[in-house]
Amino acid sequence: AQSVTQPDIHITVSEGASLELRCNYSYGATPYLFWYVQSPGQGLQLLLKYFSGDTLVQGIKGFEAEFKRSQSSFNLRKPSVHWSDAAEYFCAVGYYNTDKLIFGTGTRLQVFP
Amino acid sequence: NAGVMQNPRHLVRRRGQEARLRCSPMKGHSHVYWYRQLPEEGLKFMVYLQKENIIDESGMPKERFSAEFPKEGPSILRIQQVVRGDSAAYFCASSPSRQGDYGYTFGSGTRLTVV
Secondary structure, three states, X not given: OOOEEOOOOEEEEEOOOOEEEXXXXXXXXXXXXXXXXXXXXXXXXXXXXXXXXXXXXXXXXXXXXXXXXXXXXXXXEEOOOOHHHOEEEEEEEXXXXXXXXXXXXXXEEEEEO | OOOOEEEOOXXXXXXOOOEEEEEEOXXXXXXXXXXXXXXXXXXXXXXXXXXOEEEEOOOOOOOOEEEEOOOOOOEEEEEOOOXXXXXXXXXXXXXXXXXXXHOOEEOOOEEEEEO
């Protein structure tokens, strides 16, 4: 079955430190990949998405993600974290022949001053 | 330029009552998707609708849950005879075409609490 794994449930970083959130997907066909952010009590906001082409994708708020087909990964990165980045981050995967996104269980990011 | 509008934001129902959740997609979007987020979990797909049609309901529980997207008006997710296990955040998303092309725009969700 198709699945998305976010191995880190909770990550804590200091403000200004770099960040990498991990995401792995299970299915081998060409995926569409997404990262969403959810602030407490809010909906999901799209950070970035990958469909094809350049495997390094730039998103909003200074985030980027790199698609590595050999590792079935789509890790999210930010060089310098801000306190306002504290939120829950979800990786999701879709495929051309389906109509639904499959979400990981999320990584909760805490930022210390 | 309103986004995806969901109401109510919070809904409290007693066991056995009905819950109706509404979703108005973004202007120009004719594809609506419902997801459920249980506490401490990611979002799980429930149903995908286009105007007047259910396209994929593979994630809907077999009983008590139904969804519609009429020609006029919002999409409705209806839960009959709610139970404690239905307590969750329900998110609606819309897109101008099938999700593979553009990704979704999500609403802020309806948080259902069953007491």
